[in-house]
Amino acid sequence: GDSVTQMEGPVTLSEEAFLTINCTYTATGYPSLFWYVQYPGEGLQLLLKATKADDKGSNKGFEATYRKETTSFHLEKGSVQVSDSAVYFCALSSNSGYSTLTFGKGTMLLVSP
């Protein structure tokens, strides 16, 4: 079945550092890929998505590129801020007519001033 593997956290960075959170997936067909973010005390929010190979999703300075050859969708940001501290979830949706999401276990990011 479908699965998503992402790096375990917590990831601890200083403000303005470069961020990478690795995500790889296993799926049949051509899934859509997502990054969701959960800020402390809040619900899940979509951060970015990519629906086909080589697409780049971007939002709020975060980027991720759909790499079919390596089955990866790594999340990057050039300069993190304290306000980026949150739990980040990589997810996929197999395009089977509806969009049930398969999530990775989440990576906590802690950014210090």
Add this chain to the structure above:
Amino acid sequence: GAGVSQSPSNKVTEKGKDVELRCDPISGHTALYWYRQSLGQGLEFLIYFQGNSAPDKSGLPSDRFSAERTGGSVSTLTIQRTQQEDSAVYLCASSPFVAGTTHEQFFGPGTRLTVL
């Protein structure tokens, strides 16, 4: 406009009792999903509704779990004879549905269930 709402926000119950969790999706969203977020298992899919029918119940962990949706809107997740391993945050999400396309799911704030 209003987002997905869930109630209660927190629920503490004793082992063996039944609980009902409610989800109000975004108006007009025909697709509704229930997920469970727990420390050991991460985020797991439970059940999917399209309108009032549930074509995918594959994630429900046991027959103690059931869900219904009425009027193509509100959904209720019921857990009978709760067990301590049912303790988790139960998340509801909704999205518009167009066959063959992938739409963003909008998540509610969740219901934190604690079974003592």
